[in-house]
Amino acid sequence: MTSIPNVTLNNGIEMPQLGFGVFQVPDDETTAAVATALEAGYRSIDTAAIYGNERGVGRAIAESGIARDELFVTTKLWNEDQGHDATLAAFDASLDKLGLDYVDLYLIHWPAPARDRYLDTWRAFEKILGEGRVRAIGVSNFQVAHLERLMENTGVTPAVNQVELHPGLQQEELRAFHERHGIATEAWSPLAQGAVLGDQAVADLAARYGVSPAQVVLRWHLQIGNIVIPKSVTPERVRQNLDVFGFELTDEDLRSLAALDRGLRTGPDPDTFN
Known part of the structure; x- marks a missing residue:
């Protein structure tokens, strides 16, 4: 199995730096996709309540025969379920769909600032953490101002x-x-849904190292310290996305990729999405 490095989170829990995402994968296709990923060597799986495929993830885990403590499972709370009591109920529902006794990481999916419930939501997250039903808690799509407010008014840093x-x-x-x-x-x-794979700097590096443009970008993520969760339902790409440990980008390569930053959002703006 490919050796995937771990990132040590701020509470001492170790999380694989490279995982498998299932965004936009229909539930009836998710079991096969996750099974392929687990067979390839992934041990971190990222899903969310709104994806509608937690059951598919759970089926793949149950059928894999892999010990639970070898896996790292993330799911996320949807915006409509924010608020203290609603969060507790939504977490129970996610556990039930996944068929698990605990998850490794639970995230608030969006700050949803117009709803203004993420502080109460986070207090429910802290309760779940204290009960041992999640190993780590975090957020998703939070901007600096959201994080500052959360940290000033609650007890656990994401x-x-x-x-x-x-x-x-x-x-x-x-x-x-x-x-x-x-x-x-x-x-x-x-991979910006493929939007950066045609950039000349990416193409040049792919040619130089004899890898795909996607592998170049994933390697860039790993070298600058990001945890990354590429998604694919194509078995060859699932395996290829994991095969990023046989080459290393130089400092000059990293500078050429840093120059590609252009404020390109493929998803919603966290300040306005609710």
Whole structure:
């Protein structure tokens, strides 16, 4: 099995730096996709309540025969379920669909600032953490201002912030804030849904190292310290996305990729999405 490095979260829990995402994978296709990923060597699986495929993830885990403590499972709370009591009920529902006694990481999916419930939601997360039904708690799509407010008004600093991040949207200010406060940066849409794969700098590096453009971008994520969760339902690509440990980008390569930052969002703006 490919040896995937771990990132140590701020509460001492270790999380694989490279995982498998199932965004936009229909539930009836998810079991096969996750089974392929587990067979390839992935041990971290990222899902969410809104994806509608937690049951499919759970089936794949149950059928895999892999010991539970060898897996790292993340799911996320949807916006409509924010609020203290609603969060507790939603977490129970996710556990039931996954068929698990606990999850490794639970995230608030979006800050949803117009709803203004993420502080009460986080207090429910802290309760779940205290009960031992989740090993680490974090957020997704939070901006610096959201994180500052959360940390000033609650007791647990998020272990992870999962955000849109790729060479076209490098989130330098946010990553620097994370580093100062011990929050791990996790990238969703790590390939910008393919939008950065045609960039000349990426193509040149792929040709130089004899790898695919996607492998170049995933390697970039790993070398700058991001946790990354590429998604594919194509078995060859699932395996290829894991095969990124046989080459290393130079400092000059990293500088050429840093120049691709252009504020390119493929998803919603966290300040307005509710």
